[in-house]
Amino acid sequence: MAAGCREIILIKNGELALKGLNRGTFEDVLMKNIRRRLRGAGEFTLRKAQSTLYIEPKDDSADLEEACERISKVFGISAFSRALRVEKSMESILSAAGEYLRPQLEAARTFKVDARRSDKAFALTSPQICVAAGDRLLEQYPHLRVDVHQPELLVMVEIRDFGAYIHAAQLPGAGGMPVGTGGRAALLISGGIDSPVAGYMMAKRGIELTAVHFASPPYTSERAEEKVIALLRQVAAYAGRIEMRIVPFTHIQEEIRRGCPEELFTILMRRFMMRIADRVAQRENCAALITGESVGQVASQTLPALACTEAAATLPVLRPLIGMDKEEIIAVSRRIDTFEISIQPYEDCCTVFTPRHPRTRPRIEQVVEAEQALDGEALVEEAISGIRNRTID
Ligand code: ATP
Ligand code: MG
16 A cells, blocks of 8 residues: 555445434444444544544554454444545646556446545645546556446545545445444343344443343353353444343342242242343443343243233333334344354243243232242342353453
8 A cells, every 4th residue: 555545434424323412412422332342443533524533554464354344333323435545636646546456447348437625725626636647547457337316336435634535435324323322221131132133222222231131050060151251242342341240149039939929920039130130230220121022932921911011110111123023033043143152051930930821911919929929028138149240352
């Protein structure tokens, strides 16, 4: 690459998924998230000018490939481009473009050059830039034809204030809202397929996650917990850092089994999860709970069962998967790389004590009465005092 040339990432205003939110807040949060997410991919300078975010490697040790991979998972960006910055002279542009876009130019049969000149001091007009660049590329790649209507390859040349930029197609961003613009919520995460997807979906709406996981050693193993951590790592690639709270749940499950009707076991257990998650959530400034529930998926997810579960929480319970079917949920989990982890066969606290005939239409009065057999408050307190913390980055 010629001196003065540098490959960078451009995110233009039209590529921000900005909707309904204050632009300043949106951009500030987005910049902070990008900066954090790029840690570990090298040193980058972030700059905002002319309605564009410029992400520029500070030196050659910065890994642009890795940076693009990470940027593609940052919510709030609908598209971005990898671009070559060159000096603002026609000669620099002409000599760099053919080389920089070689793979794309070789693969395409037709192309078109599009030019934007926001620096009006530049000697050539946009149409003149297009003609000059088009001619040079045709000389270098004689197999190409110009097609102004439906080119296979669109070559963009932009003359901006810090330099001239050459790029080809935009890359798809993750969409959504920057994480943090929607407040914080507590994700009840199991080792299953659904809850990681639920966390991803709410993070996409700008919500920061705190994860709450119920573990039942020795019925559930360390491996089962590691599996949940592995799932959260995948979610964190989108959601940013996640604080995880691991709640000891064995005693509660044993007490329910000992003192309550078997057919209500699952619903009572789910209510304890809600109560505890609700406490943890309030303590950690979360405004809602998130679960991976979906109507009708299992006995504890009928409408009457959901009503009983929900009654144990004070905060709103967000269920982003509520109307999705399993195939749709699995498609998302494959896309965000949680599926293969979720299907690893480790026991979950829910599967350990599953009743043979769970009640699918529990009545809340019945459920509350069955709970009277237990010292619920003491059990909740004990579980909360045994919480272990992890940070997932
Ligand atoms: P998942 O695939 O998320 O496990 P599921 O369809 O298997 O969901 P359940 O196991 O009944 O359904 O759980 C319903 C929801 O309750 C989960 O999506 C999750 O939000 C929460 N949950 C279940 N088990 C746990 C756990 N051990 N720790 C924290 N939350 C849990
Ligand atoms: Mg489950």
